[in-house]
Amino acid sequence: MLMCRDVLAMGSDYIDDALTPRERRSLRLHLLMCRHCRRYVRSLRLVAATAGQLPLPAPEARVLEILSVIPPTE
Ligand SMILES: [Zn+2]
Numbered sequence: 001m002l003m004c005r006d007v008l009a010m011g012s013d014y015i016d017d018a019l020t021p022r023e024r025r026s027l028r029l030h031l032l033m034c035r036h037c038r039r040y041v042r043s044l045r046l047v048a049a050t051a052g053q054l055p056l057p058a059p060e061a062r063v064l065e066i067l068s069v070i071p072p073t074e
Contacts, residue, residue, distance in 0.1 A: 002030040007037040011044050 002010075007030055013019050014027050031038050 002026050004030075004034060004037055007031070007034070007040065011041055014041065015044050015048055
């Protein structure tokens with residue numbers, strides 16, 4: 001039986017689909033019983049989805065364009 005600390009360690013691999021079928025089953029079983037880890041995995045998915053939408057690094061021209069519209073500080 002997995003402990004919450006195991007879910008913390010395996011969470012990224014879980015959402016990246018990088019666990020073995022056995023590890024995945026164990027983790028899912030834990031998630032069925034532990035709302036704290038369900039919440040943790042949901043937040044991991046959200047972060048991964050959000051980070052995937054960020055165009056990093058920004059092209060230099062875009063950075064200069066943004067800097068040009070920021071008023072100078074006094
Ligand atoms: Zn847990």
